[in-house]
Amino acid sequence: MTGNHIPDALANRLATATPPKLAARVRGLSDKAIAWLFITPTMILLLAINIFPLIWTIRLSFTDFRANRTNAVVKGIGLDNYTSILTDPDIWAAMQSTAHFVFWTITMQTLIGFTLAYLLDRKFRGHGFWTTIILIPMMLSPAVVGNFWRFLYQPQIGLFNYIISFFTGVDPSSFEMIGSVTLAPWSIIIVDTWMWTPYVMLICLAGLRSIPDYIYEAAEVDRASTWRQFWSITIPMALPFIMLAVLFRGIENFKMFDMVNLLTSGGPGSTTEVASITLKREAFEKWRTGFSSAFAIILFVTVFGLANIYVKALNQVKSR
Amino acid sequence: MAEVILSGLHKAFGQTKAIQDVSLTIGDGEFIVLLGPTGAGKTTLLRLVAGLEQPDAGTVAIGGWDATTTPPSDRDVAFVFQQYSLYPHLTVYENLAFPLRSPIRAMKEADIDAKVREIAALVRIDDKLNNQATRLSGGQMQRVAIARALVRSPSIYLMDEPLSSLDAKLRGDLRVELKRIQTVLGATILYVTHDQIEAMTLATRIGVMDRGQLVQVGTPREIYTDPVNMYVASRLGMPAINFLPLSVFPGLSAPSAAKTIGLRTEHLKIARSDSASAMGKVTWVEHLGDQDYLHIDVQNHDVVTLSDPDSGLKTGDMVRLTPALPLYFDGAGNRVRA
Ligand SMILES: Nc1ncnc2c1ncn2[C@@H]1O[C@H](COP(=O)(O)OP(=O)(O)OP(=O)(O)O)[C@@H](O)[C@H]1O
Numbered sequence: 001m002t003g004n005h006i007p008d009a010l011a012n013r014l015a016t017a018t019p020p021k022l023a024a025r026v027r028g029l030s031d032k033a034i035a036w037l038f039i040t041p042t043m044i045l046l047l048a049i050n051i052f053p054l055i056w057t058i059r060l061s062f063t064d065f066r067a068n069r070t071n072a073v074v075k076g077i078g079l080d081n082y083t084s085i086l087t088d089p090d091i092w093a094a095m096q097s098t099a100h101f102v103f104w105t106i107t108m109q110t111l112i113g114f115t116l117a118y119l120l121d122r123k124f125r126g127h128g129f130w131t132t133i134i135l136i137p138m139m140l141s142p143a144v145v146g147n148f149w150r151f152l153y154q155p156q157i158g159l160f161n162y163i164i165s166f167f168t169g170v171d172p173s174s175f176e177m178i179g180s181v182t183l184a185p186w187s188i189i190i191v192d193t194w195m196w197t198p199y200v201m202l203i204c205l206a207g208l209r210s211i212p213d214y215i216y217e218a219a220e221v222d223r224a225s226t227w228r229q230f231w232s233i234t235i236p237m238a239l240p241f242i243m244l245a246v247l248f249r250g251i252e253n254f255k256m257f258d259m260v261n262l263l264t265s266g267g268p269g270s271t272t273e274v275a276s277i278t279l280k281r282e283a284f285e286k287w288r289t290g291f292s293s294a295f296a297i298i299l300f301v302t303v304f305g306l307a308n309i310y311v312k313a314l315n316q317v318k319s320r
Numbered sequence: 321m322a323e324v325i326l327s328g329l330h331k332a333f334g335q336t337k338a339i340q341d342v343s344l345t346i347g348d349g350e351f352i353v354l355l356g357p358t359g360a361g362k363t364t365l366l367r368l369v370a371g372l373e374q375p376d377a378g379t380v381a382i383g384g385w386d387a388t389t390t391p392p393s394d395r396d397v398a399f400v401f402q403q404y405s406l407y408p409h410l411t412v413y414e415n416l417a418f419p420l421r422s423p424i425r426a427m428k429e430a431d432i433d434a435k436v437r438e439i440a441a442l443v444r445i446d447d448k449l450n451n452q453a454t455r456l457s458g459g460q461m462q463r464v465a466i467a468r469a470l471v472r473s474p475s476i477y478l479m480d481e482p483l484s485s486l487d488a489k490l491r492g493d494l495r496v497e498l499k500r501i502q503t504v505l506g507a508t509i510l511y512v513t514h515d516q517i518e519a520m521t522l523a524t525r526i527g528v529m530d531r532g533q534l535v536q537v538g539t540p541r542e543i544y545t546d547p548v549n550m551y552v553a554s555r556l557g558m559p560a561i562n563f564l565p566l567s568v569f570p571g572l573s574a575p576s577a578a579k580t581i582g583l584r585t586e587h588l589k590i591a592r593s594d595s596a597s598a599m600g601k602v603t604w605v606e607h608l609g610d611q612d613y614l615h616i617d618v619q620n621h622d623v624v625t626l627s628d629p630d631s632g633l634k635t636g637d638m639v640r641l642t643p644a645l646p647l648y649f650d651g652a653g654n655r656v657r658a
């Protein structure tokens with residue numbers, strides 16, 4: 001078992017790094033015992049807050065357990081929860097909203113984030129100042145951002161409607177971002193993009209900075225135009241970073257809850273009801289704990305599977 | 321190929337004066353080798369010719385037109401960088417094809433392929449064409465860097481220590497190959513090296529640099545036999561030239577300004593001698609395989625020469641040294657001609 005080698009190696013390193021006095025005090029314990037002593041608390045913590053709930057959720061997903069009726073007899077109902085989820089059109093609608101939301105936020109954040117990073121990488125005067133300014137939205141609490149944008153989206157007094165009307169000439173009170181069936185999904189996409197583009201930008205900037213100047217010098221001498229340098233050097237060399245940003249944002253937005261809950265709570269109707277909102281409703285409004293456990297497992301497997309495929313692709317790009 | 325004329329070039333990085341008043345004409349088809357210790361400004365001079373640095377003063381003319389403010393991509397120069405600078409995300413093949421794919425050239429894919437394979441075979445990297453550029457040894461990377469320059473026919477090749485990380489055998493082979501290419505194509509080359517043999521065998525002319533200045537330019541023969549100062553004299557020759565105060569040889573009829581005498585092997589007659597006429601003592605005979613270095617102690621100065629295999633001199637022998645047409649230098653180290 002390779003598992004045994006890690007504590008061994010760790011223990012050896014600890015033993016050599018331990019000053020003599022301490023070594024004397026813990027004498028009587030073997031190196032291996034010391035290693036386990038250090039590792040065990042973390043292991044217990046991990047088991048208690050990660051592994052155990054996961055296993056418990058899997059168990060619950062095969063039952064009709066309801067958390068608000070703890071005295072009722074819990075029946076095992078096999079795969080019933082799973083089949084009813086996969087045949088429920090509301091669930092599929094929620095998955096579709098989620099996919100729509102993930103797709104557009106990632107597309108917009110990557111495009112804008114990369115463009116900003118590319119501009120900031122020109123190292124013009126004051127680029128440090130602008131980097132800081134751009135990063136501010138990301139540092140705010142989602143609760144603040146949500147309430148702040150609800151205010152901006154106000155049709156009568158909101159700045160957002162006013163600015164749109166200023167540029168397009170439409171009457172500011174003629175449309176409602178949060179209240180309209182067609183615009184509500186976009187109101188969330190806009191806020192999420194506003195808040196998280198800086199994050200994507202930061203990762204892209206790290207990618208661009210990792211390309212050494214001499215590569216561009218070589219390309220310049222080889223008579224490559226700026227356009228060609230961009231497509232044959234900048235993009236391929238920054239690609240692993242861009243893909244990493246997409247992965248982080250993708251996983252994050254797949255389970256996006258706070259912003260949607262604050263802005264639209266899934267409404268109007270169920271137009272912005274993404275998977276996590278549905279999950280919350282099933283679990284804590286309808287109290288179908290078994291059912292929502294099954295749904296959580298399905299979501300988990302989906303994200304996990306997609307992320308795995310994606311990481312494989314990422315590694316392929318990176319090892320090129 | 322083209323003539324490149326540098327005139328009055330100056331370049332400073334903050335307080336460091338990397339290049340000071342360098343003027344040099346690199347004739348069409350000429351192979352000029354720059355020699356100089358580390359930090360002398362050799363790389364900076366190459367970068368100025370390529371346009372990767374802008375001079376503070378002076379001009380760079382390529383093929384008859386003033387290219388001082390022309391961007392690198394419009395100068396049509398090929399650069400073999402000291403640190404290779406390969407495109408790490410591309411294969412060796414793609415690295416070599418990259419300069420040929422320039423839209424300015426509009427080369428056909430079949431022609432590109434033929435050229436890449438031809439040059440790859442020339443520098444013996446053809447078995448690694450599909451390797452990632454980062455998955456190569458240092459010597460292999462260096463050969464790819466050379467090949468990436470050789471696929472092109474630029475107005476001038478700039479090569480910054482291109483053979484430095486190759487083994488002796490390959491270095492010798494590529495040296496011959498470079499010389500052949502240069503003669504066949506009539507290529508103009510500005511080349512940096514620390515290797516004397518490369519300088520002597522490749523150069524039509526050698527430029528010796530010291531602290532940003534071009535101290536002397538001349539044929540390898542001129543630089544070797546007729547150096548302008550002690551610094552240039554010490555650049556070439558194996559073993560290195562010996563400098564002794566003139567007072568060591570009291571009977572010599574030297575020019576009046578001379579303070580130091582420079583002696584190479586061919587400037588010395590050494591004869592075994594005992595008694596009063598002896599001037600030095602053999603302290604060590606260094607066997608280098610095909611030749612022996614003789615270390616002689618002359619009034620606490622270590623004189624190193626090639627030993628005549630027939631002389632039979634050995635450690636402890638007392639010898640007499642007679643200078644024959646040596647080089648004289650004044651108190652400032654400048655050459656004094658007899
Ligand atoms: N980009 C730079 N910024 C600041 N100083 C520089 C820069 N490039 C070169 N220098 C300085 O200019 C001087 C000449 O450097 P250069 O690289 O031309 O030396 P070199 O002759 O090529 O040396 P080597 O044989 O070690 O390659 C050095 O003192 C170096 O520190």
Ligand SMILES: [Mg+2]
Nearest residue numbers: 362363402480
């Ligand atoms: Mg250099």
